[in-house]
Every structure is written in structure tokens, then in C-alpha cells.
Amino acid sequence: MFCLSSSPILCHKPSPMPSDSDLQILRSAIRDVVDFPKPGIVFKDITPVLADAKLFRLAIDCFAEATRAAGAEKVVGIDARGFLFGAAVAYQLGLGFVPIRKKGKLPYKTQSAAYTLEYGEAVVEMHVDAVQPGEKVVLIDDLLATGGTAAAAIKLIELMGAKLVEAQFLIELDFLQGRVNLPADRVRAFLHF
Ligand SMILES: O=P(O)(O)OC[C@H]1O[C@H](OP(=O)(O)OP(=O)(O)O)[C@H](O)[C@@H]1O
Numbered sequence: 001m002f003c004l005s006s007s008p009i010l011c012h013k014p015s016p017m018p019s020d021s022d023l024q025i026l027r028s029a030i031r032d033v034v035d036f037p038k039p040g041i042v043f044k045d046i047t048p049v050l051a052d053a054k055l056f057r058l059a060i061d062c063f064a065e066a067t068r069a070a071g072a073e074k075v076v077g078i079d080a081r082g083f084l085f086g087a088a089v090a091y092q093l094g095l096g097f098v099p100i101r102k103k104g105k106l107p108y109k110t111q112s113a114a115y116t117l118e119y120g121e122a123v124v125e126m127h128v129d130a131v132q133p134g135e136k137v138v139l140i141d142d143l144l145a146t147g148g149t150a151a152a153a154i155k156l157i158e159l160m161g162a163k164l165v166e167a168q169f170l171i172e173l174d175f176l177q178g179r180v181n182l183p184a185d186r187v188r189a190f191l192h193f
Pocket residue numbers: 078079080081082116117118119141142143144145146147148149150178
């Protein structure tokens with residue numbers, strides 16, 4: 001699309017925020033898989049959302065409208081499911097996309113952060129030049145459980161001097177209270193379980 005605006009975000013029509021009934025349809029498409037990847041975990045499977053064109057668009061519209069409203073200048077997505085939503089949102093809004101990856105996958109100089117999550121522990125990394133000091137970034141992932149992964153990602157963003165304007169998730173597992181490990185006033189989830 002040709003555009004005269006100096007702000008890339010203004011080049012794109014705002015996406016409509018999905019209605020409550022749309023969110024209900026989206027919620028009912030999330031599949032529970034019991035005892036995956038470990039006994040005792042009820043895994044929230046988003047693949048039925050990804051596979052359905054209308055539902056995938058609804059999910060992207062949720063993130064895109066919130067990201068636009070937050071005034072983000074860049075989208076950061078978490079390996080791997082955060083890439084599926086984050087990259088599409090960045091494209092939709094005309095913003096750059098930055099991957100935070102599991103240890104050993106990024107080729108250039110990295111900053112790293114260790115963390116624990118609902119079913120394990122890991123290390124995530126981000127390229128040292130991926131975000132700029134003062135840059136407004138939105139963090140996107142599919143799911144907030146204990147908040148360990150997102151807290152590590154936010155630590156990387158802030159170590160680089162960028163400003164987290166919002167951390168956004170398609171799903172929040174409310175009973176795990178992951179928000180307490182994050183800046184709760186800048187956390188948004190579209191579906192709650
Ligand atoms: O809030 P937490 O307890 O930290 O858990 C949430 C994280 O767990 C899942 O990622 P996972 O590490 O399974 O990686 P994947 O996206 O590659 O499947 C999910 O996509 C979040 O990133």
C-alpha cells in the first residue's frame with residue numbers, strides 16, 4: 001500500500017477488535033491435551049486456531065488492535081509459538097519483528113536470561129542490537145502460565161534499554177498467577193482459563 005505517513009503504524013487500517021462472541025468462539029477452539037508434555041500438565045493446544053482461517057485472523061486482530069493502541073514501534077515474539085502471532089501482527093501493522101529464541105539458535109551476539117516455566121527450565125536469548133534504547137516494544141506470546149518465560153523476555157528487553165509498553169498473550173492460565181511475576185499493569189490476555 002502506498003503511504004505518505006512517516007509513521008508506519010498509520011499506513012495500515014486499524015483492525016477491528018473482535019467482539020465478545022468472537023472471543024467466545026476463539027476460546028472454545030482451544031483444545032486441552034491432558035498429561036502433555038508431562039504428567040499433570042493440561043496443555044492448551046492452539047493449533048485448531050492456527051488451522052482455521054477465520055479464527056487465526058480473529059487472534060491476529062486481537063493482538064494487532066492492542067498493539068496499535070499501545071503505540072508500539074516494534075514487536076518482540078517468544079520462541080516458538082510467539083512467532084506465529086508476533087510476526088503476523090508486525091506485518092499487519094507495518095512494524096519490525098524481533099525473535100527471542102531458545103539458547104543457541106541466534107547467530108550474532110546475544111544477551112541471555114535463564115528461567116523456569118510450568119513444565120521445565122530453559123534459557124532465552126536476544127540479539128544485542130535487536131531493539132534500541134527508548135524504543136517502545138510489545139511482547140507477544142501465545143500463553144501466560146507461571147510467567148517465567150515472559151519475565152525472562154522482559155528482562156532482556158529492558159537490559160537493552162527498550163521500553164515494554166505491553167506484554168500480550170492469547171491465553172492466560174489465571175490459576176497460575178503468572179501476572180505477579182510481570183509488570184501487571186502492562187499485561188493483556190484475550191482469553192482466560
Ligand atoms: O508462563 P510460563 O510458565 O513461562 O509458560 C509459558 C511458555 O510456555 C510455552 O512455551 P514453550 O517453552 O513450551 O515453547 P514452545 O513455544 O516452543 O512450545 C508458551 O509458548 C510460553 O512461551
